[in-house]
Amino acid sequence: MSTRSSRSILPGFGLSLGFTVAYLSLIVLLPLSAVFIKTSGMTFAEFWQSVSSPLVVSAYKVTFFASFAAALVNSFFGLIVAWMLVRYSFPGKRVVDALVDLPFALPTAVAGIALTTIYGPTGWIGRWLAPHDIQIAYTPLGVFVALTFIGLPFVVRTLQPVIEELEPELEEASASLGASRFQTVFKVIIPQLFPALIAGTAMAFARSLGEYGSVVFIGANLPMKTQIVPHVIIEKLEQYDYKGATAIATVMLVSSFILLLLINLLQKWSRRYHKI
Amino acid sequence: MKIKHLFSLLAAVALAGTALAKDIELLNVSYDPTREFYVDYNAAFAAHWKAKTGDNVIIKQSHGGSGKQARSVIDGLRADVVTLALANDVNALHKNGNLVPANWQQRLPHDSAPYTSTIVFLVRKSSPFYGKIKDWPDLAQPGVAVITPNPKTSGGAQWNYLAAWEYGRRTYGSDEKAKEFVTKIYKNVPVLDSGARGATTTFAQRGIGDVFISWENEAFLAVKEFGTEKFEIVVPSVSILAQPSVSIVDRVVKRKGTEAVATAYLEYLYSDEAQDIIGKHYYRPTAEKAKAKYANVFAKLELFTIDDAFGGWAKAAATHFADNGTFDQIYLRH
Numbered sequence: 001m002s003t004r005s006s007r008s009i010l011p012g013f014g015l016s017l018g019f020t021v022a023y024l025s026l027i028v029l030l031p032l033s034a035v036f037i038k039t040s041g042m043t044f045a046e047f048w049q050s051v052s053s054p055l056v057v058s059a060y061k062v063t064f065f066a067s068f069a070a071a072l073v074n075s076f077f078g079l080i081v082a083w084m085l086v087r088y089s090f091p092g093k094r095v096v097d098a099l100v101d102l103p104f105a106l107p108t109a110v111a112g113i114a115l116t117t118i119y120g121p122t123g124w125i126g127r128w129l130a131p132h133d134i135q136i137a138y139t140p141l142g143v144f145v146a147l148t149f150i151g152l153p154f155v156v157r158t159l160q161p162v163i164e165e166l167e168p169e170l171e172e173a174s175a176s177l178g179a180s181r182f183q184t185v186f187k188v189i190i191p192q193l194f195p196a197l198i199a200g201t202a203m204a205f206a207r208s209l210g211e212y213g214s215v216v217f218i219g220a221n222l223p224m225k226t227q228i229v230p231h232v233i234i235e236k237l238e239q240y241d242y243k244g245a246t247a248i249a250t251v252m253l254v255s256s257f258i259l260l261l262l263i264n265l266l267q268k269w270s271r272r273y274h275k276i
Numbered sequence: 277m278k279i280k281h282l283f284s285l286l287a288a289v290a291l292a293g294t295a296l297a298k299d300i301e302l303l304n305v306s307y308d309p310t311r312e313f314y315v316d317y318n319a320a321f322a323a324h325w326k327a328k329t330g331d332n333v334i335i336k337q338s339h340g341g342s343g344k345q346a347r348s349v350i351d352g353l354r355a356d357v358v359t360l361a362l363a364n365d366v367n368a369l370h371k372n373g374n375l376v377p378a379n380w381q382q383r384l385p386h387d388s389a390p391y392t393s394t395i396v397f398l399v400r401k402s403s404p405f406y407g408k409i410k411d412w413p414d415l416a417q418p419g420v421a422v423i424t425p426n427p428k429t430s431g432g433a434q435w436n437y438l439a440a441w442e443y444g445r446r447t448y449g450s451d452e453k454a455k456e457f458v459t460k461i462y463k464n465v466p467v468l469d470s471g472a473r474g475a476t477t478t479f480a481q482r483g484i485g486d487v488f489i490s491w492e493n494e495a496f497l498a499v500k501e502f503g504t505e506k507f508e509i510v511v512p513s514v515s516i517l518a519q520p521s522v523s524i525v526d527r528v529v530k531r532k533g534t535e536a537v538a539t540a541y542l543e544y545l546y547s548d549e550a551q552d553i554i555g556k557h558y559y560r561p562t563a564e565k566a567k568a569k570y571a572n573v574f575a576k577l578e579l580f581t582i583d584d585a586f587g588g589w590a591k592a593a594a595t596h597f598a599d600n601g602t603f604d605q606i607y608l609r610h
Contacts, residue, residue, distance in 0.1 A: 122483045220467040223607035238343035238429040
């Protein structure tokens with residue numbers, strides 16, 4: 001009797017927990033633990049030397065900075081796109097809706113090649129920028145463009161269901177109570193969307209940290225300039241330096257995990273703070 | 277009696293039939309620019325093997341950056357033979373996992389390099405530097421955009437790097453001066469692709485760069501494909517003798533029972549027929565007959581070997597391409 005009462009009302013808790021743990025272990029934890037085990041074969045001095053060389057530190061900077069900038073831009077434009085897709089109807093809406101998912105589906109290498117073709121000095125857009133001494137492909141700007149491309153759907157798809165849930169009545173009430181448009185947007189709408197906006201931005205950011213395929217085409221992979229961390233890892237592997245590669249992977253893993261944790265906390269905090 | 281005979285005859289025919297129809301599959305793991313050559317060679321070898329033994333050999337090819345390909349084999353890709361860009365990548369198969377014996381290079385003639393190549397320049401005719409690029413120092417002049425892949429990920433690029441280094445050492449007299457010289461060249465590199473094919477695409481199709489440091493055979497292919505009015509091959513005064521290495525992967529062929537056919541596959545590379553195909557695909561043949569036939573195709577220049585100039589691959593790789601090697605130092609300086 002007592003065991004029965006401590007159980008969840010929903011049946012199947014034990015079974016689904018078992019599946020969840022087993023599945024996550026197999027798909028996520030096992031490969032990740034391999035990374036840590038490989039690294040644990042190194043002494044701390046070796047580890048530190050691998051992860052702190054100036055070439056690697058520069059790659060961390062490029063990767064984190066470009067990913068963050070891309071996520072930030074996506075959070076702004078993604079919000080507009082999501083709002084547009086939910087609140088308005090216009091001809092071709094379904095097509096636009098499908099277009100948003102394209103970066104999900106397209107192999108990233110294809111995206112990289114396509115972007116390089118467009119933004120390269122002889123490409124459709126690059127050709128017009130070249131006379132003004134603006135170069136996108138093969139510069140840090142190119143890395144940023146590629147990461148923006150792959151991050152967009154994360155923001156839009158996270159925001160869409162939340163915007164659908166928003167009640168237009170609240171905006172009407174706000175307006176009828178004398179709030180300006182500016183106030184309605186920033187005091188009524190944004191606070192409700194804030195947690196989802198952070199979640200979507202965080203996902204885009206996390207995805208960008210690991211992106212390899214598109215960046216190797218549009219970034220020039222120049223050490224100290226446009227080389228990203230995944231490329232450094234590949235470079236180490238090609239040199240049969242498995243330990244060095246996994247050491248850097250560990251740093252990426254831990255720092256991404258900490259960042260995502262912080263973002264989750266921020267999301268939780270904002271949900272509480274902005275509760276209406 | 278008669279019936280018994282008949283049965284044994286039938287059985288013999290049936291057995292012979294299955295023996296005749298034996299299909300053998302080989303996997304040749306190679307590097308980027310050998311794609312077209314091995315398509316032709318595989319057809320020739322399949323015909324040769326069919327005539328000799330009656331068996332059908334189907335050869336599958338896998339191409340990519342040489343280092344990456346070696347790593348795939350180490351990680352378990354079941355390659356019967358490897359035909360990689362440099363001996364160092366085959367050495368890696370010995371060091372990481374003992375897939376080939378230490379003496380693999382002595383098993384076939386010419387240090388297991390049935391064909392050789394060298395490193396030349398491909399110059400874009402529309403470039404303002406066209407006509408001004410004749411030899412290695414011209415790549416170091418300010419303003420020239422030089423395309424070459426990353427030597428850490430591309431076998432071909434290691435040859436490029438070492439060729440430039442040796443030129444610098446010979447011309448300016450010391451390793452220190454050679455490093456300065458190579459640094460100047462790499463400061464002129466706007467894109468570091470990870471493989472030879474990627475770099476060819478960057479140069480030929482995307483139109484980036486004035487000059488491309490290239491495998492000789494890749495340069496010939498580019499000129500053939502894009503036309504002599506677009507690019508010109510410029511041969512430097514000195515370059516490196518690039519010896520792409522081949523070996524059977526002992527561990528795999530023993531398990532698959534393909535040792536005999538895999539060995540024959542590599543040995544046939546030294547035959548007159550194969551050497552002719554090699555020449556046709558702009559690799560430098562090693563057999564005298566083919567050498568004579570293609571003598572006018574390939575420019576004569578002074579070629580040095582990695583053993584003479586750098587004391588072998590192990591030493592060259594440790595000095596130049598390992599962590600904090602000279603290649604890393606180039607980028608740390610600015």
